[in-house]
Amino acid sequence: MEPNWNDWRWQLKNAIRNGDDLKSQLSLTPEEEAGLLSLRAQGGLPLTITPHFLRLIDVDNPLDPLRLQLVPRASEFKLQESERRDPLGEEDHEVVPHLVHRYPDRVLLLITDRCASYCRFCTRKRWVGQGPTPKASDLEQALAYIRAHPEVKEVLVSGGDALLLGDENLAQLLSSIRAIQSVEIIRLATRMLTFAPMRITNQLVDILQQHHPVYVMSHINHPQELASEAKDAILKLTNAGIPVLNQTVLLRQVNNDVQVLATLFRELTRLRARPYYLHQCDVASGTAHFRVPIGEALALVKKLRGHISGLCIPTFMIDIPGGFGKVPMVPDPVVKREKDRIFLEGFRGEIAAYPTD
16 A cells, blocks of 8 residues: 555555546456547546545446446447536526525535546536636635525535645635624535545544534445444544534446345444435436436335335435436325225235224
8 A cells, every 4th residue: 555545645646537547446347448448539527536536446247336337338429309508407596606596495506526436427517627717806706696595505515526635725715604694504526435535534524524414425226335444434423523414326237126125224324324316317328328217216215115224214215307306206105095084004004904094
């Protein structure tokens, strides 16, 4: 292991960024070779994989769930008519540069277009890693907008990855947001807990504690991502009283399996990182091969109920294309309706009546 392995900036500097470097680490499949050729020819969402995350990949398994998330494949460049460049309508709801106001009481502040690694299913693959990178003047406009709209109670700082900001810049940003009296909650969206968990330093924890309430919105999709370093990073946050809420994206071949999801959600809960949302994969361009059919997704969620506790089960969400907001999708337990009663199916398959009055 390199002497600077535990320095998160070293992880960023030494990330895999091109096909030649990737080939030195993995024996690529024809599908991956074709994906890299298309990426080189067409451009778009970059290839970047941190050394830490690369170490977690089973190099002998072409269907490794971590590998599938980050290595381009030819299917990424086969666009579907139903897919959208901007699936969540963020550009239509952008009130000033890099500030999205979709919901009445909260805003999304895109503070950077950079990530430590790039997920091939990213909902912002039109922009991340490619620019334009938000400028200081954009931040000033965003803060001015928030000050002028006291109905905004929450600010979600994202990008890109909120924790790609250095400590000094992050502290300054949090101080500026916290100075707005109408803002009650700050959320930081990040994948650094698995891409470069050494980012969670004691100094970072001290900064977050100074600006409570700050919620860390993690993004972890598979138990394999929870290496010891990631677990230590989560515990460093939760032990310091910083809530961690995890958002998992449901992905075909990656985690569309009851046991995989149950294992992930149990382990997160044990670490006191709340399984918050299970997202249906957004209809971003070139992501059809990741999406799980809705019927199958609901069946997975139904099987989880009763086999892991309510503490462990996230809400299954679909973000409506066009920017119309998130809606929960819940398996219907009602198997039959009569005038004065309904019949409900329990998690073991037993059916019983319940009065409607």
